[in-house]
Amino acid sequence: MIELPELPEVETVLRSLKPKVLNRKINRVTVINAKTIKKPDATAFSCCLEGQRIRDINRHGKYLLFKLSSSLVLVVHLRMTGRLIYKDSSVPPDRYTCVIFQLDEGKELHFQDVRKFGTMYLISCDELDSFPPLRILGPDALDPQLTLDLFIKRLEKRHGQVKGVLLNQSFIAGIGNIYANEILWTARIHPERWVDSLQSWEQERLYQAVREVLSTAVKLRGTSLRDYVDGEGNPGEYQHHRKVHGREGKPCPLCGHPIIRIKQAGRSTYYCQFCQN
DNA sequence: CAGGTAGCCTGTTAGC
DNA sequence: TGCTAACAGGCTACCT
Numbered sequence: 405m406i407e408l409p410e411l412p413e414v415e416t417v418l419r420s421l422k423p424k425v426l427n428r429k430i431n432r433v434t435v436i437n438a439k440t441i442k443k444p445d446a447t448a449f450s451c452c453l454e455g456q457r458i459r460d461i462n463r464h465g466k467y468l469l470f471k472l473s474s475s476l477v478l479v480v481h482l483r484m485t486g487r488l489i490y491k492d493s494s495v496p497p498d499r500y501t502c503v504i505f506q507l508d509e510g511k512e513l514h515f516q517d518v519r520k521f522g523t524m525y526l527i528s529c530d531e532l533d534s535f536p537p538l539r540i541l542g543p544d545a546l547d548p549q550l551t552l553d554l555f556i557k558r559l560e561k562r563h564g565q566v567k568g569v570l571l572n573q574s575f576i577a578g579i580g581n582i583y584a585n586e587i588l589w590t591a592r593i594h595p596e597r598w599v600d601s602l603q604s605w606e607q608e609r610l611y612q613a614v615r616e617v618l619s620t621a622v623k624l625r626g627t628s629l630r631d632y633v634d635g636e637g638n639p640g641e642y643q644h645h646r647k648v649h650g651r652e653g654k655p656c657p658l659c660g661h662p663i664i665r666i667k668q669a670g671r672s673t674y675y676c677q678f679c680q681n
Numbered sequence: 682c683a684g685g686t687a688g689c690c691t692g693t694t695a696g697c
Numbered sequence: 698t699g700c701t702a703a704c705a706g707g708c709t710a711c712c713t
Contacts, residue, residue, distance in 0.1 A: 408706060466707080484706050485691085519690040521707070537708080562686080573708085581684090581706070669685080671706070686712080695703075 409482040411578030412621035437502035465577025479525040486522030543641040566596035585649040648674040
């Protein structure tokens with residue numbers, strides 16, 4: 405079973421890396437897998453980054469944003485199997501290393517990615533709001549400004565099944581398949597429900613579940629099923645708290661009935677047919 | 682224009 | 698046992 409970095413995992417990577425790389429200088433960048441770099445080309449990417457200092461790290465949904473000197477922003481998406489690992493330069497890169505950032509003081513930041521789906525962009529900070537992958541994102545799912553009112557307003561503009569809406573990053577950003585399943589179980593809403601049919605108390609339960617599930621997962625440093633580790637290579641703990649995801653046939657923690665698995669838009673959905681209506 | 686889906690990738694696993 | 702095929706999955710691009 406493969407895990408994927410969603411909001412809590414990306415937030416954990418950010419928190420573990422930030423104290424280590426803040427205000428550190430990038431001395432040299434080696435691109436091993438050119439396809440990781442989407443913009444500009446790999447040569448320009450390395451060239452522009454050399455000599456930059458990392459001034460801040462932010463996150464929007466599943467995107468990591470490294471703010472650099474000279475008004476540049478390094479945008480990183482880990483997709484399924486991407487990792488950012490901080491290590492000593494004496495440790496050789498592993499076979500999945502796609503990009504190496506050599507920092508000062510003999511340290512390196514390695515981007516490793518088994519499936520090579522992860523992406524990086526280097527853009528100027530005034531491009532941030534208009535930059536296509538970021539422009540379409542809704543508010544971050546844990547953004548304090550995402551109030552219940554705003555959540556419901558955005559929800560009521562949506563159509564289709566509630567699971568699909570949760571996964572749509574233009575609705576709110578950061579939720580992937582694992583947490584969508586966990587959120588819907590917590591909200592006791594059937595994943596195939598049409599969003600238009602949700603009653604106001606169900607909309608509110610959904611909002612509360614989004615916040616509760618994601619903030620708990622952040623506290624537990626994310627879910628580690630196989631690939632995900634934080635910036636120091638440590639796994640998270642949320643996998644022990646999962647109620648439905650990856651638990652087909654196992655008892656629902658609330659009612660004991662077996663968890664059902666179905667496919668929605670090609671992705672596995674896990675739910676309890678008794679608790680979720 | 683909204684909704685559906687192929688393609689990107691490779692390690693793991695189910696099935697023969 | 699050993700091989701193959703299906704599967705996992707976020708996002709973009711393309712299609713209807």
